[in-house]
Every structure is written in structure tokens, then in C-alpha cells.
Amino acid sequence: MNYITSWCRIRQNVVTANGQTVFEDPASALSGFLVNAYRHLQIDYPKFYKMDRLCQLGFLAAEVLLQGRILKEEYPPEAVAVVLANRHSSLDTDARYQESMNGIPSPALFVYTLPNIVIGEICIRHQLKGENTFFVSEQYDIAFLNDYTGQLLEQGAARAVISGWADVFQEQYEAFLYLAGQKQTPGSVIHNRQNVSALYGIVDAGS
Amino acid sequence: MESLMQDLKGKIIGQLNLQHLSPEQIGDDDPLFVDGLGLDSIDALELIVMLQQHYGIKIANPEEGPKIFRSVRSIAEYVTAHQKVG
Numbered sequence: 062m063n064y065i066t067s068w069c070r071i072r073q074n075v076v077t078a079n080g081q082t083v084f085e086d087p088a089s090a091l092s093g094f095l096v097n098a099y100r101h102l103q104i105d106y107p108k109f110y111k112m113d114r115l116c117q118l119g120f121l122a123a124e125v126l127l128q129g130r131i132l133k134e135e136y137p138p139e140a141v142a143v144v145l146a147n148r149h150s151s152l153d154t155d156a157r158y159q160e161s162m163n164g165i166p167s168p169a170l171f172v173y174t175l176p177n178i179v180i181g182e183i184c185i186r187h188q189l190k191g192e193n194t195f196f197v198s199e200q201y202d203i204a205f206l207n208d209y210t211g212q213l214l215e216q217g218a219a220r221a222v223i224s225g226w227a228d229v230f231q232e233q234y235e236a237f238l239y240l241a242g243q244k245q246t247p248g249s250v251i252h253n254r255q256n257v258s259a260l261y262g263i264v265d266a267g268s
Numbered sequence: 269m270e271s272l273m274q275d276l277k278g279k280i281i282g283q284l285n286l287q288h289l290s291p292e293q294i295g296d297d298d299p300l301f302v303d304g305l306g307l308d309s310i311d312a313l314e315l316i317v318m319l320q321q322h323y324g325i326k327i328a329n330p331e332e333g334p335k336i337f338r339s340v341r342s343i344a345e346y347v348t349a350h351q352k353v354g
Contacts (some may be wrong), residue, residue: 168314
């Protein structure tokens with residue numbers, strides 16, 4: 062049996078942790094919202110400013126997800142996997158990079174022209190060294206990602222998994238991450254498709 | 269030179285997305301890499317782009333990089349020596 066011990070959702074300029082709002086900034090466009098959330102959450106990680114918006118979104122979601130806990134003290138770093146998916150891959154940054162090619166292309170932008178870089182940023186921040194995979198699909202396919210995450214846990218490829226969705230294109234964005242693992246904590250729920258759908262839906266109904 | 273160094277600090281912050289810093293927090297002789305501002309190899313490429321974009325200077329010999337980008341003052345000295353007048 063595996064358990065979802067925390068979850069985070071960021072959409073419509075609201076950040077929620079385990080269903081509770083931790084930050085909202087209805088007036089800002091996406092770029093400003095992300096920076097304002099970073100400042101509000103009092104995160105000290107200057108590299109945040111250098112990230113593209115997909116990485117900023119995923120990074121913030123992981124920060125909220127893991128707030129107050131040090132994952133590497135709960136599980137060996139090699140046993141924590143990250144499995145994410147989105148719809149637009151790195152298109153938001155790809156388009157910006159293409160624009161920069163009208164002048165001198167930006168090397169700093171180029172390094173973000175792959176969607177899985179967001180996983181790298183999360184792993185660097187939290188010193189995670191387990192398996193990681195990034196899928197691109199039309200919608201957040203809860204059934205598929207839940208099965209994939211569950212198999213990693215059940216087959217022993219990982220003892221904990223950060224799983225979910227992080228998507229950015231222009232002003233459209235959404236992140237939903239959850240932490241599933243072998244350890245049960247107060248408030249945790251069993252990791253299965255119904256509960257992932259419910260957590261995703263419960264937050265949705267309140268926003 | 270003082271004015272150029274101030275200009276460079278603003279441009280470095282903008283080019284490298286160092287929004288957590290103000291120009292006043294960057295000393296003229298502070299090391300830019302490793303122990304100083306902690307810039308990395310991608311930042312070095314961005315600094316090369318910055319010199320080309322804003323000052324029309326191309327660095328012909330990459331081995332000069334560490335010397336040129338040691339500090340804001342060393343960049344200013346390089347710009348002063350290599351910028352075309354007029």
C-alpha cells in the first residue's frame with residue numbers, strides 16, 4: 062500500500078497546499094504572479110529568477126508540496142522519483158528562444174528548451190536522484206500517470222514519487238503535484254486513481 | 269570608467285536575471301564567478317552576448333574570458349580598450 066501525503070495545485074493565480082490556499086494574486090499576469098508567489102513564500106533560491114516559466118511553476122509547486130519536510134531524511138535520494146507531464150512541452154520557451162534568434166540567441170534561454178528541465182530543477186533543489194520521466198499528452202491523464210507512478214512504487218523502482226502535471230503556454234498554466242510514498246502520515250490518503258482524481262477535483266471545486 | 273561600471277552592473281543584472289541583486293550590491297572588484305556572484309558557464313555565454321549586443325565587442329579569443337570576466341572593473345577595462353569610438 063502506498064500513500065499520498067501531500068499535494069499542491071497552482072492555477073488561476075492561486076496556490077493551494079493540501080486544499081488550503083497559501084497564496085493568491087488575482088491581478089498579476091503569469092510572470093509577475095510566479096515571482097510574487099516566490100517572494101511571498103520566502104524562498105531563498107536566487108536561481109529561481111533565471112528559470113523559464115515552466116520551471117518556475119514546477120519549482121514553486123514542489124516547494125509548496127515539500128514545505129516543512131526534508132525528503133532526503135525520509136527516503137534515500139536514489140529512491141525518490143519524479144514523474145511529470147504536460148500539454149505544451151517547452152513551447153512557451155521555445156517561442157521565446159525563436160524570437161531571440163532575430164538578434165543574438167540567448168544561451169540562457171536555450172537551456173530551457175526541453176520540458177524535462179523542470180524535473181532537473183526540482184531534483185537539484187531537493188537533491189533527488191531517483192528515476193525521472195516527463196510525458197507530453199493532450200490532457201492530464203490521471204489514469205496513465207497514476208498507473209505509472211504506482212508501478213514505480215510497487216516494483217521497488219522508487220519508494221516515493223513526486224507525480225503530476227505542470228503546463229505553461231503564454232498565459233495558460235496549471236500545476237498539480239502530489240507526493241506518493243510508502244510512508245503514511247497524518248492526513249494521507251491511499252494512492253489510487255480515485256483519490257488522485259478526487260484531490261484534483263476537490264481543489265478544482267474550490268477555486 | 270565609474271559611469272561605465274554602473275552601466276555594466278545594470279546590464280549584468282538584466283542580462284543574467286539577477287533580480288535579487290541591486291547594482292549597489294555588486295562591488296567593482298567582486299569576483300563574478302564561483303565565490304563572488306556565483307555565476308556559471310551559461311552566465312559566461314550571456315556575458316559574451318551582452319558585450320556583443322550592447323557594446324559591439326566580439327571576444328575573438330575565448331581563452332581571454334576568465335581574465336575579462338573576473339570583475340565588473342575588468343569588463344569595463346576591456347570595453348574601454350576595445351569599443352570602437354563613433
